[in-house]
Amino acid sequence: MTTTTLAGHEFHINDEGFLTVPAEWTEELGAALAAQIGISMTDAHWDVVRLLREDFAETGETATLRRISHRSGAPVKQLFTLFPQKPAKKMAYVAGLPKPHGCV
Amino acid sequence: MTTTASAAAAPAVVPSFNDPESEGRKLAIICSKGNLDMAYPALILANAALGEGVETHLFFTFWGFDMITKDTMADLKFTMLGNTATHMPQGLGGLPGMTGLATSKLKKAIAELDVPEVPEFLDQIVASGGHLWACRMSADMNHLTMDDLYDEVEDIISASDFIEKTNGAQLLFI
Numbered sequence: 001m002t003t004t005t006l007a008g009h010e011f012h013i014n015d016e017g018f019l020t021v022p023a024e025w026t027e028e029l030g031a032a033l034a035a036q037i038g039i040s041m042t043d044a045h046w047d048v049v050r051l052l053r054e055d056f057a058e059t060g061e062t063a064t065l066r067r068i069s070h071r072s073g074a075p076v077k078q079l080f081t082l083f084p085q086k087p088a089k090k091m092a093y094v095a096g097l098p099k100p101h102g103c104v
Numbered sequence: 105m106t107t108t109a110s111a112a113a114a115p116a117v118v119p120s121f122n123d124p125e126s127e128g129r130k131l132a133i134i135c136s137k138g139n140l141d142m143a144y145p146a147l148i149l150a151n152a153a154l155g156e157g158v159e160t161h162l163f164f165t166f167w168g169f170d171m172i173t174k175d176t177m178a179d180l181k182f183t184m185l186g187n188t189a190t191h192m193p194q195g196l197g198g199l200p201g202m203t204g205l206a207t208s209k210l211k212k213a214i215a216e217l218d219v220p221e222v223p224e225f226l227d228q229i230v231a232s233g234g235h236l237w238a239c240r241m242s243a244d245m246n247h248l249t250m251d252d253l254y255d256e257v258e259d260i261i262s263a264s265d266f267i268e269k270t271n272g273a274q275l276l277f278i
Contacts, residue, residue, distance in 0.1 A: 002117070017117035036118045065155060066228060067218065076231035085157030086121050093119055103148055104219045 007032035011096075018093055022056065025096030034094045045082050045094075048072060052095040062092045064102040130159045130273035132266070137278060138170030140180040140210060140222075141187075146171075146278045147225045154232035161273065162229070163266045164257075165239035168278075169246065171222060172238060172254045178223050182210045223254070230256040237261050237269070 003012050009032070011024040019025055030049055034041050041049075051072050055063040065088045069076045083090035088100050131153045135146045146162060153160045170176040184190045184197030184206050196202060211221070220228060230236065238253055238260045250260060261269075 004117075013117060015117065017119045037121055064218075065232075066220070076228055080232060086155065088155050089119065090121060093121075102218070104151055104217070104225075 006036070016099075018098055019096040020098075022053075022096055025053075030094050030096065033096070037090060037093065039083065039090065039094065041094075042082075044074075044078070048074065048079065048082060048091055049095045052091055052097060056095070056097050061102075062088075062095075062097045062100040064088060064100045064104060066104055067102075126157070128159075128272075129157075130161070130270060132161050132163065132270035132273040132275045134163045134165060134275070134277045135168035135171055136166045138167035138176070138180060140182040140207060142278060143168075143171050143180055143222055144214070144219075146276070147222070147229065148219075149276065150229050150234055151225070151232065154229065154234050159235075159273075160229075160233075161235045161237060161266070161270050163237045163239060163263075165242050165263075169238065169242045169248070172226070172236060172257050173246075173248060173252055174254060175252070177226075177254060178221065180222055181207045183207075226254060226256065237266055239263065239266075 002015075003010055005011075007029060009024070009026065009029045011029065012020045014020050027046075031041050034045070039045065048068060051068060052063055055067070055071065063071070065076060065079055068074070068091070069079060079087045079091070083094075092099050131150070133146050133150055135143070137143070146168075150160050150162055164172045170180060181203055183203040184192055185194065185203075187197075188194070190197075190206075197206075215221075219225070226236065236254070236257045238250075238257050240260050240262045243249065243260045250257065253260075
């Protein structure tokens with residue numbers, strides 16, 4: 001497994017760049033990961049990312065957009081604004097989680 | 105591989121979220137069926153494409169009109185008749201109540217996967233930036249107007265208008 005260092009954090013990643021050990025993630029690293037893909041984190045971004053972490057801790061799976069929208073009350077449209085183009089994957093990347101497996 | 109953090113340092117790999125090759129990618133999906141089981145492939149693929157940043161247009165025509173007609177969209181049905189993939193004797197499908205039973209079983213299986221029903225799925229597709237278009241000929245044949253259709257349908261347009269709107273798109277006919 002490849003390791004890499006960003007903002008002083010060393011962590012494991014897969015061949016696409018997603019973290020493979022969720023426990024290696026911190027919010028500081030999350031902000032640095034977001035910056036890598038051109039996102040500067042706001043409170044609204046953090047609400048989503050923290051919820052994604054929480055949901056993963058409970059279920060062991062990365063939540064899909066629909067699930068995040070339901071749980072957070074944030075409309076799907078807003079998720080597309082916060083994490084443009086590919087919201088589900090971008091959120092998962094910033095939150096240090098695997099890509100969601102669900103189709104919907 | 106280990107890189108060191110500095111102003112210019114990037115992780116060894118950053119997911120290619122903005123792949124220039126997929127820039128401007130468009131998908132057109134023609135929905136021509138009104139069965140519950142034929143509605144979902146289009147909805148799932150449209151939703152997936154939108155989640156990948158692909159501009160997506162759905163064109164509802166012939167029986168596909170049932171997916172966007174207010175009176176029918178929440179009540180699409182699944183029948184075993186003519187569908188050998190259920191691996192049940194075809195005669196069973198013709199018994200009274202079988203279509204209702206098959207429909208409720210399929211709906212339950214879909215709900216268990218946390219996949220929404222058709223109207224809510226269309227809401228999600230529109231919220232994700234998807235475009236819904238109704239076929240002019242189907243509207244005329246069924247004497248339906250925009251008032252009869254799901255509110256988020258953008259317009260009733262001709263087949264040629266749809267082809268024009270989706271210039272350069274990849275196309276799926278379902």
